[in-house]
Amino acid sequence: MKKSAAVLLAGVLAVGTAACGSDSTSEAGGKVVLDINGQPPQTQAFDRKVFDEDVAEFEKQNPDIDLVPHEGFMDPKTFSAKLAGGQLEDVFYVYFTDPAALIARRQAADLTDYVKDVPHYDDIKQELKDVFTVDGKVYGLPTANYTMGLLYSRPNFIKAGLDPNSPPKTWDEVRAAAKKLKDAGVTGFAEYSKSNQGGWHFTAWMKSVGGDIARKDGDKYVADFNNDKGQEVLRRLKEMRWDDNSMGEKQLLEIGDVQNMMGAGQLGMYLAAPDNVAAIVNQFKGKYEDYGLAAIPGQKGTLLGGEGYMINPKATPEKIKAGLKWVQWKYLNPDRLEQNLRTYKDRGQPVGLPIPPIADIWTGETREKQEALKAQYATMPVENFQSYVDGAEQTKGSLEPPQAQQVYAILDSVVQAVLTNADADHGTLLKDAETKVNAVLAQVK
């Protein structure tokens, strides 16, 4: 109890004296003092410089707002402790995984009355706005969007005699390519199965074959993977892992392990969002031209991912207005797009990946304008990622299931079983997981 209580409450009790956030800093000298996070660390010199320059420019244009930037993003592990200790920033970054739970726990401010004044709000894709909307009330703004695709190593494709300009489009093609990659001496395909990431990717697989994890049944959610689609996904994983031996021997992998494999040139393919390309290139000092990104195999659906900003539930109306102004100006500003791209290009930064500063969140004319500017300023072979961009446009993206992390924890063990036990009984695995997931979904109010 002592140890567990300490684990549990260490964060909750760690209430610093120099707290930031809405309950400690407020309007000073007629200025709204606004704590924001999302400031890149000093190790990312370029991104940090751009961020700090933007802060300065925003403050110049809005002399009544004083921004106090903080490094880092929203971390679910420390979020509640920061909120309890008054250290949560006024404006905080979230992944699309987070809003549903934060809204359910009333840990984000209601922005419904304020978003109507946010310029270009109507031009944002509706499905992305839905991530932050519950019962017609708006709790945040999406600032980046990506769907899961197939990331592959172009040099390893060439080594295996595969055409890097024609990446696999179906799961059968993925399997065939993985076999050739294995014969060429690298792991053909890698899949996560740890830290809830196996369940997360299983969800992406299910959507890619036209299935899903949960469906609405009246007022309640019920599990929806113990069916032929679920069987198909597990069968394909088993075939690659055990029949072809193209997934390597080491399992229980998570994202960092797989990025390491890809960065070290030991891997052919894995499911990933485009931000993985930048992460691998930066970490391993690689080259963008060595990677390709294709649409999710199967293309019957894909899992939506992305980023956004929410506001501290303790924020005053003045802070909410100032916070929305900052988020719109910095992240949702088509009028600054060309200027941003020019800055990136002039300073030798990569332009062309479907990630910030070219966030794929717009519809209509704004989107067309963005695509034209991207082509104009691109500094990398955008054709390597075109298959992904086209696929993302055509493939219907959908959200994670309710109670996503708990559901993923259960599904992790399904993926683990298939990848670590050649004789795993898929029917039993899916049935057991269905019972467990239904128990979790029954708690959704």
Place this chain on the structure above:
Amino acid sequence: MRRHVTAYGFLSAALVVFAVFSWFPIVRGVVLSFQQVNFVTSPDWVGWENFERLFADPLFVVAWRNTFFFTVLAMLIGFGVPFVTAVVLNELRHAKAYFRLLVYLPVMLPPVVTALLWKWFYDPGPGLFNSVLRGLGLPTGQWLDSSGTSMISLVLVITWANMGAATLIYLAALQTIPGELYEAADLDGAGLLRKVWHVTIPQTKFVILMLLLLQVVATMQIFTEPYIMTGGGPEESTVTVLLLLYRYAFYYNDFGTASALSLILFAVLGVFSFLYLKLTRKADA
């Protein structure tokens, strides 16, 4: 009187530290078990709802089963090995200090480093164990990657990492045994095993029982190794009570249910300690 003031002064510092960092969190944990909190609005009293949620979670039973299994394995392996090692070290005539240092060395490694090191040892591909086995032409194992061997693999790590301290305590106890007892046993014609059974174990009984209690309490709170090495997998085979508690608190941000689980663990360990003390006192009487 002045001496008393000084004594209470020193004592109060410790009391304050205990009150703030130990007793208050325990009381707060008990209160949290019956609340749902979001740290924004006032906590909601929810009665036994957090406990009901736990009992409805299929992983609850799995976590307890795994924790008990781990504890039994840790007792079988982790309890006997340090004792035998201590007996062997006690018999050494040469290089005593060197071997004692060698046995104690792993204790000095931070648990996270130990876990990461062994994760590499266990890697079914290029890992140390399988490379050696392959080199010897022997069949390789899946180690952490198989639900059949994952738990025992964790027990080996923890035994390796922690046996140094237990070995030294046993060694200290062994050295307090009067040499005459062994001489008398020799005269009676007792062999090595008989000497261990009739002299060594009875003479070190108190230390053995104390370490047993401490080890059960520690092993039932196993967290770092499964968290780093397996994440609870494969197939939930290494989800322990503390790992489940951590998930509730920091993955799901459900501090109420996490506290409820913590309270149950506290109760189980409390009952165990009570029974243990009662049994050992009866045995002593």
